[in-house]
Amino acid sequence: DAGITQSPRHKVTETGTPVTLRCHQTENHRYMYWYRQDPGHGLRLIHYSYGVKDTDKGEVSDGYSVSRSKTEDFLLTLESATSSQTSVYFCAISDSGGLTDTQYFGPGTRLTVL
């Protein structure tokens, strides 16, 4: 199993509060990704990183920011959480980012915004 951990695993918060989710990897992979999973939508990419301090937006990036100050850590921040951000968040990693590169997923974080 790829060495990926996410913290926290579960979080309940209130609308308007900031939330930070952490993804930590021990594989020294270059690429890291944040996805959200919602019923009827599969998984959708929020942001990804292709190196330390190098990040880019995915298809559902509004309301989210990310940071990567070390190879092993990728943080996802909801500056002011809304109920529409209630979801399961998955971190993924991959080695090269190329077409054949497989993404391996962390265990997920279930976030509930009340």
Next chain:
Amino acid sequence: AQKITQTQPGMFVQEKEAVTLDCTYDTSDQSYGLFWYKQPSSGEMIFLIYQGSYDEQNATEGRYSLNFQKARKSANLVISASQLGDSAMYFCAMREGGFGNEKLTFGTGTRLTIIP
């Protein structure tokens, strides 16, 4: 238009039978990759199998095989001799070639239930 379509929301299959999970895709790229992931009730996403658009042979990984029909743009997952532990959600995903190809586009999934 949906890039990945999984038309079977749920399937029930008898244990030890083979099962085919359907996936069709839509892309104008010549270079792309197709992936299948399994998500058991515990929630983790498990990579199963990969097929590249230029691969001439269908991919196989143990009991999993991918029935790749490029002209029909389909990439069906075949599980042989199903087991109770195969009960899970299954997602088909695609990665397209070209700039910014880091994204996996997922289908909405098929829930497979294996009946003893």
